[in-house]
Amino acid sequence: MKPEVFLPEDYRPAEDEPFMNDRHLEYFRRKLIAWKHELLEQSAETLEGLAESGRNVPDLADRASEETDRALELRTRDRQRKLVAKIDAALRRIENGEYGYCEMTGEPISLKRLDARPIATMTLEAQEKHERRERVHRDD
Secondary structure, eight states, X not given: OOOOOOOOTTOOOOTTSOTTOHHHHHHHHHHHHHHHHHHHHHHHHXXXXXXXXXXXXXXXXXXXHXXXXXXXXXXXXXXXXXXXXXXXXHHHHHHHTOTTBOTXXXXXXXXXXXXXXXXXXXXXXXXXXXXXXXXXXXXX
16 A cells, blocks of 8 residues: 655646656545545435425426426436546546556646546547547437
8 A cells, every 4th residue: 555645735736747646646536536525425415305305296387397306316416426437437547557648649638637627538639539530420
């Protein structure tokens, strides 16, 4: 097991540091864990809310509105469940030493991109190319 890395509260990864050094990895690991914790808390709150809202509403319009809200909430939580899986994959990449590098090109992903989207697996250019390819093939 690795020794814990000291990280000041106001630390932000900088371009002038060696790429994906221990401090970078610890920063992103903490960021991912905090994000995952937040998503799991929201999911628990949703489940509690859905359990409480399981009442029988006599008015058809109110019932339809409640069912629509419930479906929207469940769809949102499903997206968040998938996001938690991506966070777990990013945490595994940190452990494996693969975090921060594009899965397509092997090039470093910019720190700004990782800070904005810590689950990113591709550089911006590779992601755009991938999306263009998807759009072309989807139209077929």
